Amino acid sequence: MDLRAPFDRLKQAHLNGAFTYEQRIELLTRLDAAVRRCREDLVAACNADFGRRARIETLGADVMVTLDEIKYARKHLRRWMRPQRRSVNLTFRPARGEIRFVPLGVVGVVAPWNYPFQLALIPLVNAIAAGNRVMIKPSEFTPTVSALVEKLVAEVFSQDEVAVVQGDAAVGAAFTQLPFDHLIFTGSTAVGRQVMAAAAANLTPVTLELGGKSPALVAPGYPVAKAAERIAFGKCFNAGQTCVAPDYVLLPETELEPFIAAFAASVKRRYPDMANDPDYTAVVNERQAGRLRAWLDEAKSAGVRTVACGPEAMEADGVRCLPPTLLVNPPAELAVMRQEIFGPLLPLVTYDNYDQAVAYILERDKPLAFYPFDDQPARVDAVLGRVCAGSVCVNDVLVQFGQDDLPIGGVGASGMGHYHGHDGFLTFSKAMPVMYQSRLNGMALFDAPYGKIIHRLVDFLTRP
Template sequence: MDTPPTAIDTLKPAFERLRAAQRQHIATYDERRDALDRLGQAVRRYRDELVLACSADFGRRAPLETLGADVLVTLDEIGHARKHLRRWMRPTRRPVNLTFRPARGELRYQPLGVVGIVAPWNYPFQLAIIPLVNALAAGNRAMIKPSEFTPQVSALIAKMLGEVFTADQVVVMQGGAELAAAFTQLPFDHLLFTGSTAVGRHVMAAAAPNLTPVTLELGGKSPALIAPDYPIEQAADRIAFGKCFNAGQTCVAPDYVLVPRDKRDAFVDALMASFARRYPTLADNPDYTAIVNSRQATRLRDWLEEARARGTVIRQHLPAGETLPTGIEIVPPTVLIDPPDDCQVMRQEIFGPLLPVKSYDTHEEALAFILARDKPLAFYPFDRDGARVARSLDRISAGTACVNDVIIQFGQDELPIGGVGASGMGHYHGHAGFLTFSKAMPVMYQARLNGMKLFDAPYSDFARRAIAWLTR
């Protein structure tokens, strides 16, 4: 009786095909540029289909959010790589030690080989394609595992990339958790995973037996810290934007807010006003995105009810007279006022439109609150005192930071994205992504005329005197 193939058995042939092709040929500058051109054209060609696929997977997703966060940001990344690729590929000179001159040194940027990309469901297109752009720019071949929780987008990615690339350049593997686990066990030359911290630990463990280097783009509880003299309405409006974009299903969304105790209620009022201005209706509003599935929505509602049962004051934006629709998961923008620190909403990454607001008495107390927790993926200080901003940035270690705004740092081509500690490791985007997927190989060129023979055995009196002088 034949043994049914395992998940890893279905992956190995595709992986071996990619690896064999990489060993036979390294993409030239012109080939990499052409690949990026064809990819950019395909993204534009599939733009409208992507909007529909995202909305189908989420139940309802704001078209502008798909166009802005999945399409525009991806096209910007492609354009940036095309513009700078020749300079990135060029070897860079490095000085050599004085005692070894006139030799010279340089760094040559070689592709690593075959790159694995595991993409999440929250921005299912962008977070699959931008790492691919970086990998292709660096001359690699790639295998992508898109999320099974957004099957329409995953199928579209497979179709689009199948039209653009051959099976020995880029491969998309669709499947569930079993396939994902097998995927991370392949001996990639680099593996990039975007997702939760808990799953990131499993990914790193799976990669370890092959010594596969990993970039982990995780999450955590990203704080916003409002300084005592910062305008409350401005801070509330920007934080409401970041918390409501994609219904809070963003790894760098503000996860909780620290606000001066005497301004807490005014801040909450300003948040509620901002929610109401943005979304005068929720039930049938195409600008407000649904939660991706019932599992995630149930988790959010359970956490909200836990906080309510613990005595937390809850304020929720639900327009009067509206009944939320059935068949899609709408969770309204919700503020939780001073929830206990051991509630789930203060212990876990929320990944939804729930926003805890915590009071503080002194700025130092607020910094200590952040420092007592895992290092976040993002830190958002709202402060017009430049010296205090600098002190805050010196104290708080985070994957990224944005001063007086939220989430917009993610779309910057030359600001690397990456976590620290529990929020991840490594970087990508722009030049940082090119470097992540390259081996910077040091090369030293010995000059025709050099003095190395003077230091060969048998050692002369000159060599002994020279070493004694150099190490004096």
């Protein structure tokens, strides 16, 4: 595939003139209308790609979140674009300074398969709000949704505004080698390293939205049934195929059995007939389902106690449904404890004292999300001062991702950079400092040959 031709077309269009405020608002308005028109088509496309995808999850996590992002950008864009006054040093006055927010140029977006619509379109919204042209590479693992994204983009944008390219991993690798002005990738940590290496050849700045093992920490004394209820929600939503899903739970040893019972009851309440319930999403493809089954088999072979919260055999008619399954204290060397799970498996790790649990988190890579469940504000404040994570939600899970005014972004192995809302606008802009020299300019004093006045002035300003 010739990727250079659409890239060069976008680049030249940007060089011919960046989007004005009015043009950005018009493009976002048209995108909003197109997203609303295609919502049922998206529901059908997600069902086709996943085998079974809960309608509410598609409308909520893919459509509603995207529409909220567009609405927020349109509401605040004029203020975001306004130059910010900055002071200049006393010795340079009456000059004045400001920061102008300038579009970078052409932004590349590599989208994943788990939320294939919103993770392609939210970076697009942020980049358009910042005045950029955009080139999108959707996931090859959700081909029906990817085709819908391409169709929607063609309806809203011209070819010199936004381009979509389709293809496999080889196309994706070539895509990341283009000399973008900024590149955002959402996916695994392993592929994120490859993306960063490819971008480095062009000194392309990158935003990496990766994953990792996001812990939930249940503090002593916190109502375990409340924690189990919310953690079950996070692990069942999209069948756990969410980058900020709770990946494992740390809980007091004495609360293990009550947590298991409460978690199983919560799952049963949500999905009384899980095998036939259209609200329980399937695993996206056989490759991912096979990986999860292999990890579960490895744990069972190692003697790990497992608790399946639903029928273990639910796969029929191409629908790959795995029940939420708890794994009790799996050894650290197992794959389920070394790699991001990205599915409905949930390890439970018990602890004897709270400091031991916090140390367990600190000894590992910085997570994309951290979920402390605690009703003691002082202890919450203390742990937030120690644990560094991409985002935090206290006493709940997932919902921090949908907040317009909170950025999303990882740390280290879980990613780098931020987007969403104003932070997305800033990511895809150059905050360009500008100094306006006054007609009353005293800088001539600093021209050689240096006279007595400048010597005295510099001596005065630098005196001990």
